[in-house]
Amino acid sequence: MHFTEAKTLLGPRNGMNIYRGCTHGCIYCDSRSTCYGFSHPFEDVEVKRNAPELLDRELSSKKRKCMVGTGSMSDPYMPCERELLLTRRCLEKVRDRGFGISLITKSDLVLRDMDILDEINRKAKAVVQMTVTTWDEDLCRILEPDVCGTARRFEVLDRLRDRGIPTLVWMTPILPFINDTEENVSHIADRCAEAGVKGIVCFDMGLTLRDGDRGYFYDALDRDFPGMKERYIRTYGASYSLRSPSADRLMSVLKERCSRHGMMCGPDACMGYAYSFPERFRQTVLY
Numbered sequence: 001m002h003f004t005e006a007k008t009l010l011g012p013r014n015g016m017n018i019y020r021g022c023t024h025g026c027i028y029c030d031s032r033s034t035c036y037g038f039s040h041p042f043e044d045v046e047v048k049r050n051a052p053e054l055l056d057r058e059l060s061s062k063k064r065k066c067m068v069g070t071g072s073m074s075d076p077y078m079p080c081e082r083e084l085l086l087t088r089r090c091l092e093k094v095r096d097r098g099f100g101i102s103l104i105t106k107s108d109l110v111l112r113d114m115d116i117l118d119e120i121n122r123k124a125k126a127v128v129q130m131t132v133t134t135w136d137e138d139l140c141r142i143l144e145p146d147v148c149g150t151a152r153r154f155e156v157l158d159r160l161r162d163r164g165i166p167t168l169v170w171m172t173p174i175l176p177f178i179n180d181t182e183e184n185v186s187h188i189a190d191r192c193a194e195a196g197v198k199g200i201v202c203f204d205m206g207l208t209l210r211d212g213d214r215g216y217f218y219d220a221l222d223r224d225f226p227g228m229k230e231r232y233i234r235t236y237g238a239s240y241s242l243r244s245p246s247a248d249r250l251m252s253v254l255k256e257r258c259s260r261h262g263m264m265c266g267p268d269a270c271m272g273y274a275y276s277f278p279e280r281f282r283q284t285v286l287y
Helices: 051-060 086-097 108-123 137-143 150-163 182-194 213-224 228-236 247-261 267-274
Strands: 002-004 046-048 067-070 100-105 126-131 167-170 199-201 206-208 241-243
Touching: 051 086, 067 086, 086 100, 086 108, 100 108, 108 126, 108 150, 126 150, 126 267, 137 150, 150 167, 150 182, 167 267, 182 199, 182 247, 199 247, 199 267, 213 228, 228 241
Parallel strands: 002 046, 067 100, 100 126, 126 167, 167 199
Antiparallel strands: 206 241
8 A cells, every 4th residue: 555645535525535446356346447547556555644634624614514425436444444544533523523424335344433433323324335245155255355255244234233323235236147146136135124224226237347447357257257258258248338137137126125125225215315414413514
């Protein structure tokens, strides 16, 4: 990893990336795409060491309180966070300023900060969004090799449920010919209900590939699924969107399971929930 002094932190929609790059090693990661303009190797994580100070300054200039988001490009709980504590310090700033937080992660390290998340949730709102793509533990370790497995992620969701912190699950991407099965979708959805998950984000059953992540993904297929790259090329060519042949059926299964368990289904409902700041706390910010 390497360190940098950032000039700004929050984007136009109040999202932040404390880190740039990732060490989880997920074979399908879209953040590797060249369109994001990485000037360093993806695993050489760029650390914005002044992120907490920047966040505090930028929140102090907000006229109204809102939800702050993190994790859409780089997981805020990579192993380096264990020592650096930048995500934790940013959460403290969110708490102290009375804002809300909505974070996306695959890591059980989020449990370390459950005390601050609990405080934010009592003062405003905290939402933890956990990515879960693969029910089978052995397959999960191939697809997402350097982060905790599915069972552990659901243990995290259970702990958050017991603490009263709301959660969502990102069931995406679903890889054609690999984890695009009714068994996979059904098991994840049923376990989400058991964990008290509010809803499941799934844009569609498939994945997207573009320059930068396509080569990494195909190299992983050659290594772990012999012959699968050729099958992908025969089926999809150089398409950006690789929709599972079973997509319609699997989406129906997911929607039925979510309806049965009273969970939201789809990005619109889930994102509306995740990033809506509670009106009762939305007074004008005065500092």
